[in-house]
Amino acid sequence: MIPGAFTYHRPSSVAEAVAILVSHGDEARPLSGGHSLIPMMKLRMAAPEHLVDLGGIADLKGITDDGDTITIRAMTTQHELIASDLLAQKLPIIRETSLLIADPQIRYVGTLGGNVANGDPGNDMPALMQCLDAAYVLTGPEGDREVPARDFYEAAYFTTLAPDEILTAVRIPVPPAGHGYAYEKLKRKVGDYATAAAAVVLTLDGGTVSFCSIALTNVADTPLYAQEAGEILTGSTLDAETVARAVAAAEEITEPASDGRGPAEYRTKMAGVMLQRALARAATRAAS
């Protein structure tokens, strides 16, 4: 449980950090909260020769209200997400989800950027960002580009992020006031990844669903945006029959691993149960 030797860098600007990544290519890795990377290094499953600590870059901190969107800079910690009045008001599902990540000690250090950029299917924020249709700002030697969260993930730990790019911010469109939301997560204990989890954001118009977005955590090697399930529910009154069809559609796209959390069949079914419960809770929160 001891990592191999590496060179530690602590740049003070994004440009400097990108320059270090450019000069070392595949041998360098950016470090944010470190909760995934450091254990991997201790197990020698990851052995970067250069570790680029983003913790000294002031520009990577903060949450800003841009009107229709909210921008969260990458090194904002989960604790800061929980403590943000702006998010509590405009995007309360972020607070709800953050509180289900690990434990307070980890949330003081774990960052939104690290959580979404690492590509670990067990992380909670990627599915949430897909549910919210967020975009990731990727900064490389050629400047910034934006990639939708729904297009970012390719496989476990594989994303569209290039080795010389840093995920510097997340831009989230603000859902309409009065939207209903819920993040339902089944886990074995505090600190565990989800056996299955579902994020739901919906709006109701006179008891009828006018908008519904769904995403699932840890039931495939990437987070899953359950587009079809959302479409099935849109226009419905969340009646049992339609919900059952949506749940079946969501279960259909899962492809979970069998592990200590349970066999694949169980985890698929739990994705369905979590979705059903998230829908019910979101509906009670939505203004009609």
Next chain:
Amino acid sequence: MNDMTPTREQREAALEGMGCKRKRVEDIRFTQGKGQYVDDLKLPGMVFGDFVRSPYAHAKITRIDASEALKLPGVIAVLTAEDLKGVNLAWMPTLAGDVQMVLADGKVLYQNQEVAFVVAENRYIADDAIQLVEVEYEELPVLTDPFKSMDADAPVLRPDLDGKMEGAHGPRKHHNHIFTWEVGDREETDKAFSEADVTIKELISYHRTHPSPLETCQCVASMDKIKGELTVWGTFQAPHVIRTVASLLSTIPEQKIHVIAPDIGGGFGNKVGAYPGYICAIVASIVTGVPVKWVEDRMENLSTTSFARDYHMTAEIAAKNDGTVTGLKVHVLADHGGFDACADPSKWPAGFFNIVTGSYDFPAAHLEVDGVYTNKAPGGVAYRCSFRVTEAAYCIERAMDILAQKLDMDPADLRMKNFVKAEQFPYHSALGWEYDSGDYHTAMQKAMDTIGYRELRAEQKAKQEAFKRGETREIMGIGVSFFTEIVGAGPSKNCDILGVAMFDSAEIRVHPTGSVISRMGTKSQGQGHETTWAQIIATEIGIPAADIMVEEGNTDTAPYGLGTYGSRSTPVAGAAIALASRKIRNKAQMIAAHMLEVSEYDLEWDVDGFQVKGNPQARKSMKEIAWAAYHAPPPGMEPGLEAVSYYDPPNMTYPFGAYLCVMDIDVDTGVAKTRRFYALDDCGTRINPMIIEGQVHGGLTEAFAIAMGQEIRYDEMGNVLGASFMDFFLPTAVETPHWETDFTVTPSPHHPIGAKGVGESPNVGGVPAFSNAVNDAFKFLGSTHIQMPHDAWRIWQAAKELGAHG
């Protein structure tokens, strides 16, 4: 008497003796991070050792090449089995009569087995060097299922035992067979079954788990080549035994070996045995001449040193229609992994599993245990239980529930019907034990009344109806567990470890000013001995506990003892402490008589000193007597005031308890929530009620973990799955249920202070309570037995198979 003279009650309270909820004195340092653990030890010139481990569960080793590792700056040595053969230490004896490789000798038998020991200037270099040691393996067929161990075509795991058809515990019947252990009367038992109205039979498996103390196993070995003396600091639950074993193995004379167990961060059986890490650190220190530290990491601890359980028990009960039990038959298939490294008293290959008749009056019983090898880590230690007692308690408590179900009787009523009655003690069980004392009916009734048992059953019935009508997706289980423990190993007539009788000891020295230093052969790992031992002495010799220092773990200063495990400290060392104290009190009485110029027979003991019968004003306190013992002892008497006692217990002690668990289960997710958990313990005389309660809380938390998901799993390739706290279920305060504790007091008639031991009871009784609750919940859907562990997915799967998902 003026107002300043303390009353008798005040003098008694000032002692903080037995029965006092005295705060733990050791917590002053533990809560401030000032404990001194092995890894805190830093010696001049100290270097670090670490293991190259096998990625395969079963393989031949064709080549080990350490040349690249040795080129790395800072690497001092790389030891292999070939090097250890030079000092005859490539293999070591186990406590169970088997032998075990220290470093892989030509093959490996389980994943993560120790293959080579790298010694380097620091642990970072050591880990880098491990990556550079080249080992060539030739994979062999892997055997992980104990039920296939004795198949005709099963792979030969132990070529070193080739042709040896006689093992340490009798004949072996297959190349992967270790022993058969048979107890009881087969004929009588068969007869009971042939005459029975009702019989049940069930395979009840207790999965493989691990004691997982927060501090892993570790040591520092330091060989002084000039003096020829070896000092080993280590996480040892039994430091004296480690010294004896080290002397026998190394041929260093025992007086030149100093074994020191400093503060220990939990043991739970994990730190009883001797591990390759200890041997390698010692050899490396002998080779290099400098101190060598070895510290396990979490994955090494979970995957290599001392698993627990892996017992597959087929239980059969014969009974009359009215529920009276008439016979018990149990066969156990015991999976020991690659070596039989069970930590049991040497003559007991399945520990005290023959306590399996439990709290019930079985007129006939028969038990047979077959131990087998598999490609899994060795161990089989008593994880917070007296040797294999938790397996036995689980077996009988599950089986009694199954019988109740078959008879359509309430499980609590069936137990009440069959309990050994208070007037039957001392009770001789069909499998050979003499239970010292008990009052089971009173304990069970108190438990049922306190929790409102009948009302809960009515609520459960209503919930079941509601479930059937589709009004709820939640079902309710009530787990009943009544356990009898057997602890305090043990009497020399039947208990020894490698030939050393399982006595224990205490040495107490009263200083001239009336303070005390005392040392015992036991070793606390969190049990609070520094607090409770002082309380026994305080009550026995009338010196305040605060003035009594307790020291354990240093083999140079402490009297020889067999250590702390199997809830043996209070039954054995606790008795030695009381008896040594009484020797001191006897001498004090003679000194007091001299001081008061009366006959010692004219004196009586009163809280903290002696007084003249009928004239309580004429008294001498222990403080005064202590001074006199050094200042002016009676003519002809040796000065000083100290005593040693070595206690060979006449019998084991038999704590018992009634545990009830109320559980609500979400059938759609399989998530089980413990609504209430009530634990009534009877451990005889209670020395420190607060520490007992703490012990019960800890043991119940472990029981909860084990029953509800704590498991060491292997895949069919022998890969150990989940050997980290991510997957190995160690509950946090969030998951842990609230515990309601209670007690009755039935003293042990043969123990000097009537105490029985309690540390392990909650683990022993807790596991069946949880498992019975889960099983009880599903009974109405037609289920007889659902195997542990009861993690959410397995409960969900059981619900699905029972048609509960519609």
